[in-house]
Amino acid sequence: MNNKKFYCLDMFPYPSGSGLHVGHVEGYTASDIFSRYKRMKGFNVIHPMGWDSFGLPAENYAIKTGVHPSKTVDTAINNFTSQMKKLGLEYDWEREVKTSSSEYYRWTQWLFLLLYKNGLAYKKKAKVNWCEKCSTVLANEQAETGFCERCGDQVVQKDLEQWFFKISDFIEDQEFEGKKIKGLLSGLDDIDWPQTTKIAQKNWIGKSVGAEVIFAISDDKDNYNLNVFTTRPDTLYGCTYMAINPEHEIVEKFKNSIKNLSEVSKYIEESKKKTDMEKIIDAKDKTGVELEGISAINPLNNKRIKIFVADYVLSGYGSGAIMAVPAHDERDYAFAKKYNLEIIEVISGGDISKEAYTGDGTLINSEIVNGLSVEEAKKKIIKYLEDKKIGQASVNYRLRDWLISRQRYWGAPIPIIYCDKCGELPVPEKDLPVLLPEDVDFLPTGESPLKYSKSFHEVNCPLCGKKARRENDTMDTFVCSSWYYFRYLDPKNEQIFAEKDKISQFMPVDLYIGGADHSVMHLLYARFIAKVLQRYDYTDINEPFKKLRHQGMILAEDGSKMSKSKGSVVNPNDVVSEYGADALRLYEMFMGPLEEVKPWNTKNILGVKRFLEKTEILSEKVVEDDSKKDSQDVILEINKTIKKVGEDIEELKFNTAISQLMIMLNLLGKKEKISFNTWKKFLLVLAPFAPFTSENLWLKLNEKKSIFEVSWPEYDSSLLAEEKVSLAVQFNGKTRGLIDVEPNTEESVIISMLKDDEKFKKYLSGAYKKVIYVKNRIINFIV
RNA sequence: GCCGUGGUGGCGGAACUGGUAGACGCGCUGGACUUAAAAUCCAGUGAUAGCAAUAUCGUGGGAGUUCGAUUCUCCCCCGCGGCACCA
Numbered sequence: 001m002n003n004k005k006f007y008c009l010d011m012f013p014y015p016s017g018s019g020l021h022v023g024h025v026e027g028y029t030a031s032d033i034f035s036r037y038k039r040m041k042g043f044n045v046i047h048p049m050g051w052d053s054f055g056l057p058a059e060n061y062a063i064k065t066g067v068h069p070s071k072t073v074d075t076a077i078n079n080f081t082s083q084m085k086k087l088g089l090e091y092d093w094e095r096e097v098k099t100s101s102s103e104y105y106r107w108t109q110w111l112f113l114l115l116y117k118n119g120l121a122y123k124k125k126a127k128v129n130w131c132e133k134c135s136t137v138l139a140n141e142q143a144e145t146g147f148c149e150r151c152g153d154q155v156v157q158k159d160l161e162q163w164f165f166k167i168s169d170f171i172e173d174q175e176f177e178g179k180k181i182k183g184l185l186s187g188l189d190d191i192d193w194p195q196t197t198k199i200a201q202k203n204w205i206g207k208s209v210g211a212e213v214i215f216a217i218s219d220d221k222d223n224y225n226l227n228v229f230t231t232r233p234d235t236l237y238g239c240t241y242m243a244i245n246p247e248h249e250i251v252e253k254f255k256n257s258i259k260n261l262s263e264v265s266k267y268i269e270e271s272k273k274k275t276d277m278e279k280i281i282d283a284k285d286k287t288g289v290e291l292e293g294i295s296a297i298n299p300l301n302n303k304r305i306k307i308f309v310a311d312y313v314l315s316g317y318g319s320g321a322i323m324a325v326p327a328h329d330e331r332d333y334a335f336a337k338k339y340n341l342e343i344i345e346v347i348s349g350g351d352i353s354k355e356a357y358t359g360d361g362t363l364i365n366s367e368i369v370n371g372l373s374v375e376e377a378k379k380k381i382i383k384y385l386e387d388k389k390i391g392q393a394s395v396n397y398r399l400r401d402w403l404i405s406r407q408r409y410w411g412a413p414i415p416i417i418y419c420d421k422c423g424e425l426p427v428p429e430k431d432l433p434v435l436l437p438e439d440v441d442f443l444p445t446g447e448s449p450l451k452y453s454k455s456f457h458e459v460n461c462p463l464c465g466k467k468a469r470r471e472n473d474t475m476d477t478f479v480c481s482s483w484y485y486f487r488y489l490d491p492k493n494e495q496i497f498a499e500k501d502k503i504s505q506f507m508p509v510d511l512y513i514g515g516a517d518h519s520v521m522h523l524l525y526a527r528f529i530a531k532v533l534q535r536y537d538y539t540d541i542n543e544p545f546k547k548l549r550h551q552g553m554i555l556a557e558d559g560s561k562m563s564k565s566k567g568s569v570v571n572p573n574d575v576v577s578e579y580g581a582d583a584l585r586l587y588e589m590f591m592g593p594l595e596e597v598k599p600w601n602t603k604n605i606l607g608v609k610r611f612l613e614k615t616e617i618l619s620e621k622v623v624e625d626d627s628k629k630d631s632q633d634v635i636l637e638i639n640k641t642i643k644k645v646g647e648d649i650e651e652l653k654f655n656t657a658i659s660q661l662m663i664m665l666n667l668l669g670k671k672e673k674i675s676f677n678t679w680k681k682f683l684l685v686l687a688p689f690a691p692f693t694s695e696n697l698w699l700k701l702n703e704k705k706s707i708f709e710v711s712w713p714e715y716d717s718s719l720l721a722e723e724k725v726s727l728a729v730q731f732n733g734k735t736r737g738l739i740d741v742e743p744n745t746e747e748s749v750i751i752s753m754l755k756d757d758e759k760f761k762k763y764l765s766g767a768y769k770k771v772i773y774v775k776n777r778i779i780n781f782i783v
Numbered sequence: 784g785c786c787g788u789g790g791u792g793g794c795g796g797a798a799c800u801g802g803u804a805g806a807c808g809c810g811c812u813g814g815a816c817u818u819a820a821a822a823u824c825c826a827g828u829g830a831u832a833g834c835a836a837u838a839u840c841g842u843g844g845g846a847g848u849u850c851g852a853u854u855c856u857c858c859c860c861c862g863c864g865g866c867a868c869c870a
Binding site for chain 1: 784785786787788789794795796797802803806807808809810823849850851863864865866868869870
């Protein structure tokens, strides 16, 4: 029976105060049509909805107005729910989840502990945006300008202890207790996702293959080995200086030998003040300061090279230091030109007097690899480094571990306790959930409000029983949304986040619909968490979302983004009250392909509105007596419609499905009477799109069951196969007319038909060189 | 800059694995109904020429492959989205 299940999932919304917008409606209508259709096809469909209700907006609103986030969120949820019901969105409401409820976040905390106990959650210092005046951490978007959003003071980068999830452990495939677990990279091959989204994930992970090379750093007294990562070990002979990022430890290590320490320190101080934004702005102009008094040694030729501190070298990537090869790297080239450093060409093929050459070529000026290709040289140099123990093959990733700490109130508390005696301890599972206190002060004091809630903060140590304190950071809301699709399957369970049986009954998600804005973060984190749960045997699921589709953004009428300030936001409520829910559903589906970006056009709603009205009018023509047979064209068209609409739904091509429904209705409109039988079929295929209209008209037929309890109609494929085809008649590739023939007619038959045809006779009077005949499509005479 | 994605009538968009370009809808034009208007119904609607049959051109621009290209290949232009010094 398992093969008949269907898990249809929507990305659950953040319940914002402004209610559903037309973009939500688009995605949700699509999944609603799909799941209604699958149900009619006999699938055991699960189609849940819930609320991603933790997060900054509710907290900021609380700071502004004093209304508690749980109130704001509940009001919004009520509003969302009633809007969804009005739109005829049919959800399994008994499965509803809310991430900010303690029954839910209890398991978010449990998940944290699972990672913690297995060494996948850890604490380390990390840079945060810090405002000294407010003494608080700021989110990136609050620090975008480099100045604090609240007080206008300058934002600095500060190191704070932060919690991380070790997502890096799951990039590649792994074997764990005999179980093979596919990683975040190779797992992408197994899933039916938009290519763009897969590529976005791949790029985000950013795998680079290369080598680590050990450079000796020396001040003539001490030696220190420093690893650098490079993707171009083949260019090692062209390395003419080394650059380290401003936070690199060797500055501290060699501070007594650095002759220009004050100049260096000044540079480091200034670069610390820079926010990410400023660094991007400054990116074109590369700056740096030489560390006078120390140098590095190229391990291949023992050449001494200068060392620079330069903020174009990132601290978080590789070892925070690079071997610079100006001849073959654009950034190093710019830096070398600016500071007049040596540029040695080691790969021929470019013109290094003008620019860095990053292409392929033959190695020159490179002793042991001269004459080799780039590929060969890479291999040989790595081999050489490994033999001499001065380096090795190595892989680096752009993806860092996931920073999940938030110095915020409205999130799931991190279940950790600090005891002066026993140290850092996980909250015992039996003590979960760690409840978020209600009695907090929202006035902006600067730090996490939890810190000032005594009832929350003070706790007894689970080991020694003495007074201890709780962690007062909360978790990133992406943690909450990384596992909700499991909870839907067993939403009330108090023993476990979801029973394994129930998970295997419905997972993986068969169709996941949501915005492309989640292409990277949410989808990557959710895949990671699914793999963690697989590793520790809570599920057998490696990839949670088998098929993913995005709904494209809906733009304002003028083609720009809908914006509140421009007043161009369309409120679905207004559309529903003016045109009805079915019209809105149909219109949004008829606009164009689901995944495409498309402009809103209120006038166009009239088209689908007329279609619905016409449907109601035509219902008057229905005759119960089937002895009055439908004409052949109606029988053919209704069969075509059942086929086409079904196939189009499967491919999420709702726009063309609706167009076929319109063609069908237009044909019925031309007839005196419509048979009961045909009309029922028509209503059935219309039902997923326009549930209200079709159900009404269905019940008018004195049917006792709801239309949604009836099976999707069958079509007669033999009938469709017999339909005459219109063949295009071409001469030298130019279409001169059409001819109706039986399907699969022989070439010779067609030619003799054409010779008798008044219209085509004249073209065939002379000789022709060749005939190209494609059955049921074209016949082309080459003269 | 890199990666991705798209460019088809006045507009939203259709077109199966290369085979009738413009389905369906909006809008527009003419007609019917009406004292009139709205609504509704009927007819027409890519451009140019023609009374018409029909002909020529036409899917961002340019080349190519093919009997045949919106579809495949190469080059270029423009829009949109993501990433942004990742060594």
